[in-house]
Amino acid sequence: MKRYFHEELEEVRSHLMLMGEKAIANVNLAMKAMIDSDLATAQKVRKQDDRIDEIEKQIDDEVARYIGLRAPVARDLRLLFITIKAANDLERVGDEATSIAKRTAKILKAGYSIDDLGRLPRMCELAVGMLKDALHCFIDEDSSRAVAISERDEEVDSLNRENFRYFVDLMKHDHSKISFCTEMVFISKAMERIADHAQNIAEEVYYLLTARSLQEAIDEENAV
C-alpha cells in the first residue's frame, strides 16, 4: 500500500536527479568554455551554479520536513540520508565547475591552444561519465554498476598525476606559460575532485540499495 506522503519521497528523488543534471551540464559547459576559449560560456557557468545551490537548499528543507513529520525508517530513511549526502556532493561538483570556469576566464587573457590542455578533455569525459553512471545507478537501482564507477576513479587520479607532470614540464621549458600552467594544475585538480564526488555518490547509492558499505563489499570480493 502506498501512503499519500510517499509521493513526497518521489519529489525528493526527482529534485536530486534535477540537481544532478544541472551539475553535469555545468561541468560540460565549463569544459566547453575552455575548449572553445569562450568567455561568455565561462560566465554562464557561474550564473547556473546559483540554481544548483537553490535546489540543494530545497532538498535539505524537504528531507528535514519528511524526517520530522513522517518518521521514516529502513529504506526510506536511507534514501533521505543519502539524498542529503549526494546533494552535498553535487553542490560541490557545481562549485568545482564554477572554479574551472573562473580559472578559464583568467587563462583566456593570455591565450592558449587546445593542444595545451593536456589530458584534461579525457579527464572531463571520464568524470562526467562517472557522474552520469552514478545517477543512473540511483534511477535504475543497480548496485552492480557502482563498483565499476569506483574503479574508474583510479584512472582519473592517474590522469591528474599525468597532467601535473605535463604542466610542470611545460613551465620549466616555457616561462611565459607559468601562469597558464599553474591555473591548469588547479583545473586538473578540480576535475579530479569532480570524479571523487561521482565516486561518493556511487557509494551512497550502493548503501541505499544494499544497506552495506561499497568499500566493505569490494574488500570482501577481493578477499575471496
Added chain:
Amino acid sequence: MTLLTDTLKDSAISPKATTSMSSETSDPSRPLIRVSDFDFFYGEKQALFDINMEMLENEVTAFIGPSGCGKSTLLRCINRMNDLVDVARIGRGKIEVNDADIYDPRVDTIELRKRVGMVFQKSNPFPKSIYENVIYGLRIQGINKKSVLDEAVERCLKGAALWDEVKDRLDTSGLSLSGGQQQRLCIARALAVEPDILLMDEPCSALDPVATAKVEELIHSLKDQYTIVIVTHNMQQAARVSDKTAFFYLGKLIEMAKTDEIFMSPKNEQTEAYISGRFG
C-alpha cells in the same frame, strides 16, 4: 537473580516448592526465554504457527505486527495467561524460561507468574491505597512484616520511577493517580514479587506523550535487572526502547533481529512494508 530453572530441572523437587528457587550468576548473552516449534490454537483456529525465537537476559524485545498477528497471544503464552482461556491450547512445541519447560505439568502457574510478571494495556490498580497496591503480591504470599513491606514499597516505587511523586500520599487510593502514574504503579506492583521477566502488553497505548516518555525511560532503566518483552503498535516506541524486534504477521514470526537492523535494513519485504507504513 532468582530463577525458575532449577525448580523444574531438578525432578527430585516439587515444582510447586517456591523455596527451592536458586540464585545463579547472570550471563548477559544467555537466552532466558526460548520458544521452539510453537503452534497455538484458540479452538480450531490456529493463532501461532511454528514460532522459534530466543529472548536474551537483560534485553528488551519488542513484538510488532498488525492487529491479530499473534504477538499478544505469544506474550500471554510466556506466563501462561492463556490457560485462563477455555478454548486455548498448544498444538506443538514448547516455551522454556531459563531452560525449563513452562508447560511442564508440574509447573505451578502462580509461581511462574511471580517469575514472569505482566503489565497490561490498560492500567488496572486495585481500589486500594498506593501502598497496598504495591505490596498486594507480597500479602498474598503471607508477608505481613511492616518493615519488609515498607522497604518493598519504597524499592518498587523507586524502581518504577514513581516514589518522588507519591511518597507523601502512600495511603491515598491508587485510583486517584493520573493514567501514567497508574501504569507505573502497576509496574511497581509487578516488581514487588521480584520477577525475572516483565511482559508488557501495549503499556503506553492509553498514555499521553509525557507519561509514555516516563514509562519508556523506566523500561530503559529496568533492563539492567529484568528481561523485558513488550508488545507495541507504536513503531517509534519499539525503535526507542528495544534491543531486539520481532515482526509477526498472520500468526508467524516473519523476522527477528537487532532493532537497529529491523528499522534500518530489514531483510524481509513484509517487515519493510509494515514498518514504513506500506502494508495492506
